Amino acid sequence: MFDRGEALALLQLGDSAFPAGGFAFSWGIEGLAADGLLSDRDDLDRVIADHLAQRWASMDRILLRRAWRAADSDAIAAVDRLAEATTPSAEMREGSRRAGRALLGVWVKLAGRLSVSYRARVSADPRLGHLAVVQAITGRDAGLSLDAAELVSGWTLITGLASAAVRLGLIGHIDSQQSLARARALLADLLADAPDDDAMPSSFTPFIDIAVSRGPLRAVRMFTT
């Protein structure tokens, strides 16, 4: 069961220090806090749970799995356009593309075969480069299994949210570890059930979507989303 090689790859690729710009995205944490909707660890745990269950599991994960199965660049691009079409918030779309393109850029420099060929497409089409899709491409370039790629995707979301909350002064470093442990258990639960191959991406996180969408209206803002 325990594959040391893959476990070590996960530690490297799922590390918050992996240089793909993740630290600049709060995915709504900053906005919710600014609007008084997030001020302590309980609030944070609820937001992380929402993110995971109502968005990541039904949306990002589905897109990732579709992109994983895609036979060629055309098929990957079709999943990418589906990500674009199923994300109503412009700021959410933009954030997802910026995060995705940053991750893709790293793997282009690491000479990932799929990443290099897909990057050419992304450069030519401003709608492409969504994070979940790029996570599939780069996961394949990294030689991960689908299970492992899903894990990295869910885990980097969780660490990104908790670390944004720490930097915003909403929780301390110990609270953050407790939130992470809780979220880890939820992620494991979600991953235990494999979705159908023909599942369509969907999400329902209205508060998070509104918080991210309101980003450009706030005068004081440290995060991209």
Added chain:
Amino acid sequence: MSRLALTHADAPMTAARVGIGGPVGSGKTALVEQLIPALQARGIDIAVITNDLVTAEDAERVRRSGLIDPERVSAVEAGACPHTVIREDPTLNIEAADELERRFPGVELILLESGGDNLASTFSRDLTDFWMFVIDVAGGDDIPRKRGPGVIRADLLVINKVDLAPHVGVDLARMQREATEVRGGRPVLLTNCRRGEGVDAIVDLLEREVLFRT
């Protein structure tokens, strides 16, 4: 400084990327505002990236300055990590620079203003071909002696606000001498970015060391 490489792994012809770091308030944006017309006057095609800390104020200031097409100014948020975004994880800045190059194919030089930080901030070589560190005389003439990595390792140290020296009791000649000493003789230039004094010397250096024009 002849080690500067103008080629990046995935694109053969890219613009030179020039970083501008230094503590908050030392005059980085003021220097950018001086460099834009000075570079343009020499026919150099430029674009700008800012890494504002908490607002897009610097980006907006440069966009509204009337000095440059606002489309050529990009803002990159740093998630409260101004060091990280130029050093350990410069990916978002690299993407922003690549994007500017895609949109403006003739661009020759991209100025990248850091969010402003302490003396320990340095730029990744993967991000910039050349970077300068801006301190100001009002911060005290002991700054060079503190040997911060920014002061020591920058390709160019700029000591700004020379006009304030008499008001804050700074011996400018000594400050420059000590700065040159701790930097092992590498370039130190003095500026007054309110009035544009000393900016031409920086442009000369950039033309020579970064654009390889003589």
